[in-house]
Amino acid sequence: MSTLASKLKELEELTSNAKQIQDDMLEKILKVNANTEYLQRFLHGSSDKELFKKNIPTVSYEDVRPYIERVADGEPSDVISGEPLTNFLLSSGTSGGKLKFFPANNKYFENMAFILDLSSAIISKYVDGAHEGKVMTFLSTRPLSTTPSGLHVAPAITSFYKSDYFEKENVPYQSPNQVIFCVDSKQSMFCHFLCALVQREEIVSTVASFASVIVLAIRFLETHWKELCDNIRSGYISEWITDLGCRDSVSIILKGPNPKLADLIEHECSRSSWEGMIKRLWPNIKFIQTIVSGQMSQYIPVLDFYSNKLPLISSYYLASETMFGVNVDPLCKPQDVSYTFIPSMSYFELLLVDQGNSDDIVDFVDVKLGCFYEPLVTNHFGLYRYRMGDILQVTGFYNSAPQFRFVRRKNVVLSVQVEATTEEDLLKALNHATVLLESSGLMLMGFTCYSDVSSVPSHYVLYWELKAKTLSGTVKLDSKVMVKCCCVVEESFDIIYKRFRSKYGSIGALEIRVVEQGTFDSVMEYFISKGASATQYKTPLCINSPEVLAILEDKVIARFLSDKSPPV
Template sequence: MSLCSDRSDIIEEEKVLEDLTSNVKQIQDNVLEEILTLNANTEYLRRFLHGSSDKELFKKNVPMSTYEDVRPFIQRVANGEPFDVISGKPITRFLLSSGTSGGKRKMFPCNNKYLENLNSSTIIARSHIDGLEHGKGMEFNFCTPENTISSGLPASAATTSFFKSDYFKNRPSYWHWSYTSPDEVILCSDNKQSLYCHLLCGIVQRDEVVKVGAAFVSILVRAIIFLEKFWKEICTNIRSGSLSMWIADISCRDSVSKILGAANPELADLIENECNQKSWEGIIPRLWPKTKFIESIATGQMAQHIPTLEFYSNKLPLISSSYVSSETMFGINMNPLCKLEDISYTFMPNLSYFEFLLVDGGKKIEIVDLVDVKLGCYYEPLVTNHSGLHRYKMSDILKVTGFYNSAPQFRFVRRDNLALSVHLEITTDEELLNAVGRAKMILESSNLMLMDFTSYADISIVRGHYVLYWEPKAKYNNDVAEIDNKVLVDCCYVVEESLNNFYREFRGKDGSIGALEIRVVQQGTFDALMEFFITQGASSTQYKTPICIKSSEALAMLEKKVRARFFTDKSLLLE
């Protein structure tokens, strides 16, 4: 496709976005009418609507739902009962959630409408950054093996479902810039082989890379750490023009070998020289010098990985482009180059029917439509989609930050069900992330980076206390992470004094909460934690380190990796 044709497609898509965001109420009404007409006679909805597709009856009679409410209906279809138990259109597959945000992995029915929504092109970055049409994207996309359940339908992560669909296979050329990796690398079910090949293909085509991306910031950080371990082998492959024998996936091997090409000792020497430097600060622009930006989800619990990514990228622009879950796609970031703390997502009214439960002082008190949300207010979204979820509580807390035409824009604040508590206080994941973020600045003063962390509330003793597991890493890759006792004790204090007043009161004069503890774990501990959760059914392609650990087995594994323990040694001063 020519550049002129490519540009005309972009202009057309920008016009579509303008139309969508200018006619929110009408589009939302149409979406709900379409869903109710389709699903009113399903077993799930018939109990409330008696076959009617009336919008007001829907709002009056259909209750808010949680996963436990809909799980029995989903399970029946998964076991082979007709799809109209829950959906008016055939269920083509099931999507599996990551299983790390809230505990157990969930399974959701899916039809082609979901994949169509994911296929909706978002060309926002192209309109803000010049020259992208002349380069390629090095994207760390992965698939995991699909399970075939009792009904004979496949079940997999949403990303796997999309990459294995015809929507991805037959994607239009303007939908995305070219990838450095062939599709065979994305479709390889062995994530280690896939990651190695992503990096090798990206390095061989380093002068064409204008964008680096992955679903989550944590995946990008993990990719760089993987490169630290395997760059010598990659250089050997480039120097000899032959791929390592352990890359055994035939399709992957054949396609990557074509990209690798003939022996290239000059490139191998260049990569070796960069990777042999004492510090890997700025390694991304050093290895891929034409990179203009990084694209990855950076909100919520991913925010903890941003400082590490900024270290590796020399603070290249980081774009968090979309808000997507296994239940639905919500919206896109219309201002991709904004500050990270200002990231907001403009909800697209054609994707699902959205309602919002107003959150006031922790209480949920009123349900409003998408067009009726108020600036500055906090809401939990309720989703009614095309495949059987109705007024489904997402457990995400969002803040209205503005409007794009008539479409509201939301900032992700926190998950509703993730919190620490040992007494009467409640510490949200947002509060904990902010507190740890402040403590990171103390840690970095001693040339250490915090690679990952998690927490739990230890109530096994009389004065329960918060426990944080930290995995620090030296900024200089050849150095061992030397632990400075004073620095870690100071970090304990900074975390505590950054928490809310209820915590500080119970921790201070009240004395009901014991001193916060940081337990430093061995390098590689959080990779092992990820592997543990994957064996428990979590998705390797959607994995997010839990902010709060609930699994006793996971805690036992972490305990075996503890190198040192530190406690706050100061009293908290109450405001």
């Protein structure tokens, strides 16, 4: 049986036996971990599943952080895990605003490799020739640091690519490993593009963790294409590329001067518009594989513009805490993406949204269609009934395994009174406003917001980075269009917001502050300087950091306020 067929068969087996696999998963986890210091308090050495459900509390990161830090500081793994821990995985630190680190061992990387292989098989089923060429990536890694106990600490992607499982994956990336392992993200990005352009005919897909990473890469190409052409024309790599691994490995791919290719790239990049540029530079590319669900949906119009509407495939749902599942319908519309949970990854329970006690927790297979849940994760390496903070909606079942649509992060909201504007509310409002922008020849390249409670009355502030669709075009802001955008955003919010805004006057006019191009690159650089990974970076949807607000405020070039209250 081919690898493709065997993986698809395994998908059927796992999802058809979801309840039994989940029961076995919890039993195995409890037998191994019941005598850990953490579980001993609640289970007294028992591995009884009903006792687990009765006694183990749901927890947030702050609840378990002291235990994680004790192991990091040198205490034995059995404080929280019955199996030895080998790594700590850094979260991106941008969704909730703070870096977190989670214990892991090789089982985590084994699960990640399984999910990557499974999603690859699913794509092959739907896209002819999906893997008959090279994959364009923009991966870079961060240096591995160590805890006082000597365990490695790095973002999940870096940790995976530094593990033995990466070599076994054998993905035909356009760039050699030396470029992926380069810890200077700018040098890595430049070399990725050199390799991709030289091998342009062989590229069949591009992959990145998040849509924002691909948008960042496009902005980099817009800034550096002339220098890239010079390198290709001369056959020599720019002197500022000082990483010897990059220089030596990329020189082999460059193979000396290629003025014909340089002229072709220069011709394309010099044209008045970059619409469809991804397809123009890489003519055989078939799809873009990246996460476009949740807050990443804001980048869909930008990717559609640059790729000539190539399929956008959100393949899987992964986190530093665990792997969740895969998209079994990869060519669906981005707004219809659902993930089929794989029962062999962790033990999953679901907590009804806005319900706070243990009676509202349901098993993996007992969720109800259309209902909203927060997943609770019990994994192999020290998390027990851990609240993820993601809000998911049940969209269906694949065999007996539930399928979920990612809705929003639980705590990412704007509020200045008693109203609660969610991540989903913001993104819907944004989609309505970007229609107006497109009619003016503009694209939204970056976005964040915050609740300004220093003003009277308090109001919402949206920071927008805009770009003209034509390459040489400057961003011309039409006041009427921008004010209309403010109004459209407000009109998209719920009735509670509108009442406080229109009827009571206790919420002020919504404000859009336009910032200079490159502002969100500066925001990203700030978070990377604080430990975030460029590969896993997501611009925070809502800002509460004084340092980041200062960066944004320093770059503001225009301010607009809605000129009327939204109808109630």
